Amino acid sequence: MRKQGFDPQKYIEEQSKFILERVNDYDKLYLEFGGKLIGDKHAKRVLPGFDEDAKIKLLQKLKDSAEIIIAVYAGDIERNKIRGDYGITYDMDVFRQIDELRGYGLTVNSVVITRYNDQPSTKVFIAKLERRNIKVYTHRAIPGYPSDVDMIVSEEGYGKNPYIPTTKPIVVVTAPGPNSGKLATCLNQLYHEYKLGNHAGYSKFETFPVWNVPLKHPLNIAYEAATVDLKDVNMMDYFHFERYQQVSVNYNRDLEMFPVVKRSIEKITGKESVYQSPTDMGVNRVGFGIIDDEVIKEASRQEIIRRNFITECDYKKGLVDEEILNRMKLIMEELALKKEDRVPVRPAREYSEKLKSRCENKEVPAVMAFELHDGTVITGRSSNLMDSCSAAILNAIKYLGHIGDEIYLLSPVIIETIRSLKKDKLHSKITTLNANEVLIALTIGAVTNPTAQLAVEKLGELEGVQAHSTVMLNKDDEQILKKLGIDVTCEPVYPSENLYYV
Template sequence: MKAGFDPQKYIEEQTKYILERVNNFDKLYLEFGGKLIGDKHAKRVLPGFDEDAKIKILQKLKDQAEIIICVYAGDIERNKVRGDYGITYDMEVLRLLDDFRSYDLKVNSVVITRYNKQPATNVFINKLERRNIKVYKHMTIPGYPADVDTIVSENGYGINPYIPTTKPIVVVTAPGPNSGKLATCLNQLYHEYKLGRVAGYAKFETFPVWNLPLKHPVNIAYEAATIDLKDVNMIDNFHFEKYNEVAVNYNRDLEMFPVVKRIIERITGKSVYHSPTDMGVNRVACGIIDDEVVCEASKQEIIRRYFATACDFKKGLLDEDALNRMKVIMEELKLRQEDRRCVMPARDYAAKLKETCNDNETVSVMAFEMHDGKIITGRSSSTMDCSAAAILNAIKYLAGISDEIYLLSPLILNTIRDLKEKDLNSKISRLNVNEILIALSICAVTNPTAQLAYEKLSLLKGVQGHCTTILNKNDEQILRKLGIDITCDPFYPSENLYYV
């Protein structure tokens, strides 16, 4: 895809803008929204965007910055899962700790927010503390966020411990939204002023982009991405009233701003910000070099989000309001499911196969749109699932290998199937993507043709894929790790509830 974004210009502008904020305070608490590492959404809607841009900005500032990670105790207790990685929030905290260390960034501590002695949370705290990671517990403050008198007092922020920090920039991040980042920043602000220090608060934002139009596809794609949070983009009326300038923000920030403004004024004794947009540090728009490319990429992302929402609704993870909201977004931009090029080839092939199958038999088909526009398909069979078949067909195509040539020895495939059926007592003998890739890597050692195909796996990054049935979590994660953007129709591959 043609680049529509200049990542280097963005990194330079964003770093400069952060440093300008820091100069106004002895210490700046910088709330980071979204992902610090691997921001795939930004990369998809802004072709050319560096998915690790945030962490690279932090690396440039590493001598001046340290990190606090927040996690809400309730998310630990109910085993909330990140959809992109398929891991729980407590595991995501551990992953973040490892990643930050690998980038040589200083992690100050982990903060458990809205802590109420939850059993699973206590186990997690023990796990961290026994690995010499500092943990702080912040309690729920009665009347939060409306009762400002109580919040900014010894009975409010005063009951929560102060987290000692040594750097001028303190980055506050979390495994997901609603983890208590803002409350942690304001809690620190309260204690800093009690200690006689001048501290400030700012928010590192990527989306929505405040200086793009309200209905720009990039901003609408943000709404689609946060459909479960019910985020809605709105004109920042506070910003317009103060500066006579149109700026875009979202409903939660606008609703909370009057309270946050009063809390900051009560702590600092002065009015620092006049609008939620003032709080943000966002230079994304300056990096857009081709608006047409960015708009088209954002529309494709909205279609992908539609399929994800429809599947999550089918799984019972989202309510009907979320699905209806996604339908409205699609209609607003006059988008159709078929505008995603890999959708109809998958459906057409599945319909053709269905004609020769039993009525009760479900046919799963995967279709890939390759970088040159070629459509490659794969179907489920007794040997392997459709994802595995499509992967093998795609790398054959990339390597220029004929369809008739086997990449994998039937002896190896049968041995793996026997292992699953007879020794591991699996009710599913069909091989999945992970098993096929392991078999391919083994065959590549002695088979030059398999080796040639194996070397093409890296070229699948950025390929678009669609499946006519809902994928299991393992296949979905493997495809994501390969860099394939995958969507599914909201139908289960069988009537089974567990063995799918």
């Protein structure tokens, strides 16, 4: 079982206490949430023991005092930006977030579209929200943002964007991902609150980088790896050191923006800001939840390797440029990490090479390797019947259920029916079963087969398993692995020469 390095309860207690201290200073506090509000899988991976829904559970405790605004950048809607950990577009993630927030009993005030410029896809998105009775506000880009404070904090700047009426003392501003306009939304609200004569404040709920962990700690470097496409770089907070003679860590965008944010707040409020540094603005108690630093370091190293594989695959797909790829390589070199330091990589590669030496065809069977919680590595290969992802899943649950290799879990009748449906009725050129189809076949068989039922019950034990594939996976298999809680990496290799049928 994976060792814990983080105490989630201590973290929630510390974070709650500091948020309430900030709230007590104002009639209303606008709280910008950095990172993912729900399902923070990066934090869960690098902080073993962290509850991926810790933030939302914390807010649930404050639900009588809090309401939520979701900000999303119109450009991200227009280009169908994908949230990597769920594999869904940002517009779909907004729908998902609203459903989950409501499920926790939290009030969703509205959705604000930032830097809106009448983009066609965004108009459709707005219509979908409004026809489901979700309030939507649009904020236009402000000329001179973010440097021209006099323009921004004026009737021609924030004054032109609408005020979002709120009723509770804590207003959380969250988003599907970074650069969504959360800060601008908070300051826009602050501007209008003071125009209305209300005493409001701004603060930032931070997770990464961790200010009281060393700059070059793998935990903070893993944050750089996670945001490599944004070119974030961790730095010492020189504002904080100058004011307090205390070393703390922040990142380049917050440091660059701090003088502007500070001047904007002072211009809005008409008095000196209480914040003397970016660290001051944040509420970040992650460092106080660490109980085993070595466990955190190793988990962070593994996350960096994982991110490296993702970046290589994104480069292969044309999603990132060579500069991002090279930046990721430098991060790997900084900690002297090798791809083979990820346990399932070597077994997957070795099995693939073994098959290659026997294979007469041009296309070598794909291989997937699972590192189970007890350290055992299970492999699966693609065949005419099923793909490597399906084979690895079946082999793993057989191992976990102590089911012999010679025992068939899938009914031949069910398999042939699915293959016939794909080929003859759906006219698919690919009749190999993917993971979703194999699991459906397994579940149907479990109705009459106790061994198959035992295998189904073992699927839950795959959560947290580490996996590696010798080829890039199709979206269906990626989604199944994510739903099972399996962290998978892939070699930047296409599974075939086909451009469409993969």
